[in-house]
Amino acid sequence: xxxxxxxxxxxxxxxxxxxxxxxxxxxxxxxxxxxxxxxxxxxxxxxxxxxxxxxxxxxxxxxxxxxxxxxxxxxxxxxxxxxxxxxxxxxxxxxxxxxxxxxxxxxxxxxxxxxxxxxxxxxxxxxxxxxxxxxxxxxxxxxxxxxxxxxxxxxxxxxxxxxxxxxxxxxxxxxxxxxxxxxxxxxxxxxxxxxxxxxxxxxxxxxxxxxxxxxxxxxxxxxxxxxxxxxxxxxxxxxxxxxxxxxxxxxxxxxxxxxxxxxxxxxxxxxxxxxxxxxxxxxxxxxxxxxxxxxxxxxxxxxxxxxxxxxxxxxxxxxxxxxxxxxxxxxxxxxxxxxxxxxxxxxxxxxxxxxxxxxxxxxxxxxxxxxxxxxxxxxxxxxxxxxxxxxxxxxxxxxxxxxxxxxxxxxxxxxxxxxxxxxxxxxxxxxxxxxxxxxxxxxxxxxxxxxxxxxxxxxxxxxxxxxxxxxxxxxxxxxxxxxxxxxxxxxxxxxxxxxxxxxxxxxxxxxxxxxxxxxxxxxxxxxxxxxxxxxxxxxxxxxxxxxxxxxxxxxxxxxxxxxxxxxxxx
Amino acid sequence: xxxxxxxxxxxxxxxxxxxxxxxxxxxxxxxxxxxxxxxxxxxxxxxxxxxxxxxxxxxxxxxxxxxxxxxxxxxxxxxxxxxxxxxxxxxxxxxxxxxxxxxxxxxxxxxxxxxxxxxxxxxxxxxxxxxxxxxxxxxxxxxxxxxxxxxxxxxxxxxxxxxxxxxxxxxxxxxxxxxxxxxxxxxxxxxxxxxxxxxxxxxxxxxxxxxxxxxxxxxxxxxxxxxxxxxxxxxxxxxxxxxxxxxxxxxxxxxxxxxxxxxxxxxxxxxxxxxxxxxxxxxxxxxxxxxxxxxxxxxxxxxxxxxxxxxxxxxxxxxxxxxxxxxxxxxxxxxxxxxxxxxxxxxxxxxxxxxxxxxxxxxxxxxxxxxxxxxxxxxxx
Numbered sequence: 001x002x003x004x005x006x007x008x009x010x011x012x013x014x015x016x017x018x019x020x021x022x023x024x025x026x027x028x029x030x031x032x033x034x035x036x037x038x039x040x041x042x043x044x045x046x047x048x049x050x051x052x053x054x055x056x057x058x059x060x061x062x063x064x065x066x067x068x069x070x071x072x073x074x075x076x077x078x079x080x081x082x083x084x085x086x087x088x089x090x091x092x093x094x095x096x097x098x099x100x101x102x103x104x105x106x107x108x109x110x111x112x113x114x115x116x117x118x119x120x121x122x123x124x125x126x127x128x129x130x131x132x133x134x135x136x137x138x139x140x141x142x143x144x145x146x147x148x149x150x151x152x153x154x155x156x157x158x159x160x161x162x163x164x165x166x167x168x169x170x171x172x173x174x175x176x177x178x179x180x181x182x183x184x185x186x187x188x189x190x191x192x193x194x195x196x197x198x199x200x201x202x203x204x205x206x207x208x209x210x211x212x213x214x215x216x217x218x219x220x221x222x223x224x225x226x227x228x229x230x231x232x233x234x235x236x237x238x239x240x241x242x243x244x245x246x247x248x249x250x251x252x253x254x255x256x257x258x259x260x261x262x263x264x265x266x267x268x269x270x271x272x273x274x275x276x277x278x279x280x281x282x283x284x285x286x287x288x289x290x291x292x293x294x295x296x297x298x299x300x301x302x303x304x305x306x307x308x309x310x311x312x313x314x315x316x317x318x319x320x321x322x323x324x325x326x327x328x329x330x331x332x333x334x335x336x337x338x339x340x341x342x343x344x345x346x347x348x349x350x351x352x353x354x355x356x357x358x359x360x361x362x363x364x365x366x367x368x369x370x371x372x373x374x375x376x377x378x379x380x381x382x383x384x385x386x387x388x389x390x391x392x393x394x395x396x397x398x399x400x401x402x403x404x405x406x407x408x409x410x411x412x413x414x415x416x417x418x419x420x421x422x423x424x425x426x427x428x429x430x431x432x433x434x435x436x437x438x439x440x441x442x443x444x445x446x447x448x449x450x451x452x453x454x455x456x457x458x459x460x461x462x463x464x465x466x467x468x469x470x471x472x473x474x475x476x477x478x479x480x481x482x483x484x485x486x487x488x489x490x491x492x493x494x495x496x497x498x499x500x501x502x503x504x505x506x507x508x509x510x511x512x513x514x515x516x517x518x519x520x521x522x523x524x525x526x527x528x529x530x531x532x533x534x535x536x537x538x539x540x541x542x543x544x545x546x547x548x549x550x551x552x553x554x555x556x557x558x559x560x561x562x563x564x565x566x567x568x569x570x
Numbered sequence: 571x572x573x574x575x576x577x578x579x580x581x582x583x584x585x586x587x588x589x590x591x592x593x594x595x596x597x598x599x600x601x602x603x604x605x606x607x608x609x610x611x612x613x614x615x616x617x618x619x620x621x622x623x624x625x626x627x628x629x630x631x632x633x634x635x636x637x638x639x640x641x642x643x644x645x646x647x648x649x650x651x652x653x654x655x656x657x658x659x660x661x662x663x664x665x666x667x668x669x670x671x672x673x674x675x676x677x678x679x680x681x682x683x684x685x686x687x688x689x690x691x692x693x694x695x696x697x698x699x700x701x702x703x704x705x706x707x708x709x710x711x712x713x714x715x716x717x718x719x720x721x722x723x724x725x726x727x728x729x730x731x732x733x734x735x736x737x738x739x740x741x742x743x744x745x746x747x748x749x750x751x752x753x754x755x756x757x758x759x760x761x762x763x764x765x766x767x768x769x770x771x772x773x774x775x776x777x778x779x780x781x782x783x784x785x786x787x788x789x790x791x792x793x794x795x796x797x798x799x800x801x802x803x804x805x806x807x808x809x810x811x812x813x814x815x816x817x818x819x820x821x822x823x824x825x826x827x828x829x830x831x832x833x834x835x836x837x838x839x840x841x842x843x844x845x846x847x848x849x850x851x852x853x854x855x856x857x858x859x860x861x862x863x864x865x866x867x868x869x870x871x872x873x874x875x876x877x878x879x880x881x882x883x884x885x886x887x888x889x890x891x892x893x894x895x896x897x898x899x900x901x902x903x904x905x906x907x908x909x910x911x912x913x914x915x916x917x918x919x920x921x922x923x924x925x926x927x928x929x930x931x932x933x934x935x936x937x938x939x940x941x942x943x944x945x946x947x948x949x950x951x
Contacts, residue, residue: 289676290657292650293650293652300654305656347657421894424894428630436893437805
């Protein structure tokens with residue numbers, strides 16, 4: 001997913017968690033631990049966050065942006081949640097509104113939960129099992145963006161997807177008000193269902209919540225904060241939920257600030273200045289390139305750099321000339337100077353060149369690079385060292401595509417445009433006639449997915465939904481992810497290889513019983529698919545957070561990034 | 571006797587010669603022409619500087635390039651070595667013509683080389699668009715003003731209505747009427763400095779749609795290009811911004827020309843020509859056009875300056891000259907992201923734009939004074 005338009009969602013089963021090896025490396029990254037006990041002496045004050053723009057609807061069932069999911073962790077709760085902790089501890093799934101992790105039965109197709117008693121929404125009404133059932137039905141009624149991908153396995157979901165307005169999950173979500181239990185029935189076992197129940201789209205809202213996108217109207221919350229007011233052009237205000245009492249320090253700890261103000265319409269450079277001057281506590285947008293050295297030297301103690309499982313890559317349309325020719329795609333892979341692209345991104349402290357599809361430290365990742373000087377996809381090196389322009393030119397010549405026009409579609413922000421201009425220079429140098437087409441960042445991500453737009457090559461990013469190889473390989477290169485003429489065709493390369501698809505299905509099935517073997521198979525599939533080179537992977541980025549000198553208790557979650565509610569300003 | 575001869579010599583000169591002589595004596599004209607000449611000359615020398623002096627290709631990204639400073643080879647894009655080592659900063663001005671005189675941009679390209687090439691493109695587009703604008707405006711203005719009647723009505727509506735329909739619309743129309751009424755009543759009633767201030771304010775408001783129209787056209791045409799019959803202008807073609815900018819300024823020239831022609835049409839010598847049975851074309855070319863040439867000559871430098879500024883604005887917004895080509899506008903855009911560390915990337919093209927536009931305007935003033943000494947006399951008074 002793209003960082004700006006979608007969120008870093010990591011859904012991981014306990015088995016996969018054991019297999020993942022996030023190192024937590026970074027300049028100021030914290031250890032992989034849980035949070036310290038609440039210290040009431042630091043409670044109070046107002047945390048001010050600043051951003052260039054708001055992130056759209058406030059409805060937790062509809063919003064699919066990292067910007068607001070970072071806030072939802074302190075406002076909404078599901079039956080399950082991700083643990084408040086640093087590093088890989090944040091991937092642990094813990095009971096939230098449920099009293100315990102679900103009891104699995106019926107071969108993994110039935111999950112039984114007991115709802116905690118005594119929890120109230122921010123409007124004062126108690127949380128009941130009826131609210132739970134209504135919340136799951138609301139996922140479909142409001143056409144949540146993950147309704148068809150995350151929750152389509154619930155019994156009755158297929159009908160709800162077809163006719164959302166009359167969605168009833170009487171067989172899929174069975175509740176018992178007397179016992180305070182919820183039984184979720186699935187049509188088939190799903191190794192990632194617990195993770196899917198822990199993300200904000202599965203948050204429990206009052207049954208009275210509107211059955212349409214609530215837009216700028218806040219929906220009552222269960223967490224330590226509630227939304228008081230929202231003007232997408234100016235300000236989002238969060239205040240303490242008067243009915244909140246901490247029930248699980250791991251799932252939903254008490255917050256420190258009395259109020260959290262999110263100000264919009266402030267340019268990234270003004271955001272940096274505001275934090276430097278202690279007029280704001282945190283910058284949302286990427287730090288402008290010409291301010292990086294300044295904050296890295298003068299404000300080093302206020303900078304936090306953390307690893308991300310993500311990639312910047314170049315999808316090439318395998319159904320459109322010149323990239324319907326595998327040699328042309330391989331040529332691009334050989335030609336791009338990944339170190340140069342890292343420079344444009346901000347330097348080696350903020351990104352690292354990669355060739356493999358699965359990011360470093362990711363389940364299934366294998367250190368290999370088939371597209372570096374002196375290597376081939378059949379005889380890969382372990383790391384990328386340098387581009388091979390001579391080989392790239394030769395491949396273009398062999399492909400018979402030299403001289404063809406190539407349009408590069410990029411987002412219109414500074415870094416993406418610079419990437420586009422660089423790529424244009426590279427493509428021109430290997431024999432194409434390239435043009436850069438910067439389009440608004442609001443639409444670029446969907447524009448490059450739609451085959452109607454005849455995009456040949458683009459620059460985009462993918463941030464993990466959950467740390468499993470299927471989230472990269474199957475989601476981005478599976479046949480089922482390619483939908484011609486649709487804005488929701490995340491397989492932007494249009495790559496569909498039935499044999500490869502079958503092997504991915506095998507790896508996913510293997511993951512239910514033997515995650516280690518499954519990850520080994522994913523590693524092989526990574527190398528296999530890159531021989532076809534439907535994309536060119538450029539580098540893996542890191543997350544940089546810049547906070548004011550008066551802001552303390554910074555914690556970074558690999559799941560949701562910074563814990564806003566844990567920032568201390570007193 | 572000597573005085574009499576001199577007077578006869580002066581009176582025997584044509585108006586054109588008198589204007590030329592006035593222009594040659596005008597220090598402003600000479601000064602502005604010298605600056606313009608210098609800018610044009612260095613812009614034309616761009617390839618010589620790039621290929622033979624700096625040995626660089628300003629259109630290729632060279633992120634791994636190096637240069638020599640004080641006998642030491644240094645990278646053009648320099649990774650931070652202090653603090654946390656965050657960021658990569660392009661090299662600043664070396665003040666050495668052999669390379670990176672004004673430093674590098676974010677792609678490792680020589681800023682001076684791009685500045686010179688950018689100047690060529692900016693001037694080319696500015697002058698070409700200006701010529702298109704003047705020629706078409708002249709045509710439309712003369713026809714509309716001379717023919718009057720339905721042709722005038724249609725062309726006038728096209729000139730104003732096209733923009734109005736696209737840009738002002740219903741809501742803007744209401745706001746415009748309310749504000750115009752308010753300002754008009756206050757200005758007309760109070761006169762004096764209030765009138766002057768409000769009139770300038772109206773000028774500013776009037777300027778707003780030009781950019782909006784230019785931006786709208788650019789956004790649409792730059793995605794797919796423009797095809798008119800057998801003529802196709804590709805999305806990256808220079809002809810596109812020339813065409814767009816040339817079109818949007820037509821009303822600004824056509825309107826005063828039309829007004830002038832309307833007045834000329836009622837003059838005795840035109841009536842006499844009409845009375846003698848002269849053809850319309852004869853009257854236009856022999857009687858009308860020669861009388862509006864001075865106005866057109868005054869318009870040329872001003873419109874070229876306006877077109878150049880508009881081109882720079884569009885290119886700054888990424889909807890004018892397309893990469894890897896450069897114009898002063900695109901270079902300012904490149905410099906925007908380097909404002910804190912390498913301000914010269916943005917400042918240098920900005921200064922050149924100011925210098926060129928100011929020179930053109932200064933020259934325009936001088937031309938006006940040379941062609942119409944009465945104007946200067948009024949101004950001096």
